[in-house]
Amino acid sequence: MFGEEFITWLTRIVDILLVAFVVYKLITIVRGTRAVQLIKGITVILAAWFLSSLFALQTMQFLMNLVVTYGVLAIIIIFQPEMRRALEQLGRGRLFGRGPTPEEKNSVNTIEALMRSIRYMAKRRIGALISIENETGMDDYIETGTPVKAQISSELLINIFIPNAPLHDGAVIIQNNVLSAAACYLPLSENPFISKELGTRHRAAIGVSEVTDALTITVSEETGDISVTKNSEIHRGIDEDRLRKMLENQLLKNVKTRWQWGGRKNG
Structure with missing residues (x-):
């Protein structure tokens, strides 16, 4: 019973x-x-x-x-x-699956905005320097620039780096999927082994990677090549597929992706 x-x-x-x-x-x-x-x-x-x-x-x-x-x-x-x-x-079997969290949605939107803007600037050889904060805070470098505190969009990023725009000179810093500041000054690397082909943007990308764990993307205004810098290493000639995987690794903490660098290391 x-x-x-x-x-x-x-x-x-x-x-x-x-x-x-x-x-x-x-x-x-x-x-x-x-x-x-x-x-x-x-x-x-x-x-x-x-x-x-x-x-x-x-x-x-x-x-x-x-x-x-x-x-x-x-x-x-x-x-x-x-x-x-x-x-x-x-x-599709998604009705009862775990949906993305708001943080994941914001990260996905950030990745898409970055991919569209970098693709646009690389094709037109528009120089750009974008640094994405990770665990190490970048408030000291944000204070050197102009506060923006805006939602990230490809249109906003492109307009910032358009030549002769007021904020095009310097770096954009992204914190928690928010474009915190533009025209920021990053520390230049003093590494004597850096290729002399690299200009100020690339040296700044390497410099900030030596003191933080940020991921920094550089678009060359001379060649349109895309470079990614992290952990004191710069890797040049990155294609879109590898760039997307790197951004996912940086912004989507729960996505299991490996760093697939490719390109030419340190010049």
Whole structure:
């Protein structure tokens, strides 16, 4: 007898937990869409329907019955895109998977903005110097530049480094997926073994990598080559695939990617 009651209660608990989980995932899907307003409207209608039944308001109850009867069809027609997206995610097996956190979404947006802007500047040989803070703070270098405190976008980065723009001379520093400052001065490396082909931007990238664990991207205005500097090493001639992997390694802490440098090391 005890075993049957235990199984019954366990089944009910599992049933409730599954329903709660499904409702939670549906909420995450509709969050930020028009369906949020739909849910609010449905809540009001259900409340009116319940009150009309409770207080025997026949006219109101008749109207609510009509709304509920024909409202389902209206919902299917009006909110077809949201329902299609939910079904697509279900078909891909993503409905019940772990969704990205806000921090991961911000990091992905930062990576995409960096890739688009660097691709644009490299093709047009627009010099750029972008340093991404890691564990070691870069507040001292941020204070040397102009505060920006803006969301990162490719348009913003490109406009900063356009020749003769007010902030193009110096480095952009990114902290926690925020463009903290532009026109920052980074320490120049005094390493005598650095190739004499490298200019001030590259020496600054190496210099900041000698005193911090930041990842610094340099675009040469002479050749358009992309260089990445970290841990006192500069690697030149980086292609887009390797650059993306490096950015993921730096910005997405939970993504298991290896550093795939390639290119020419230290000149």
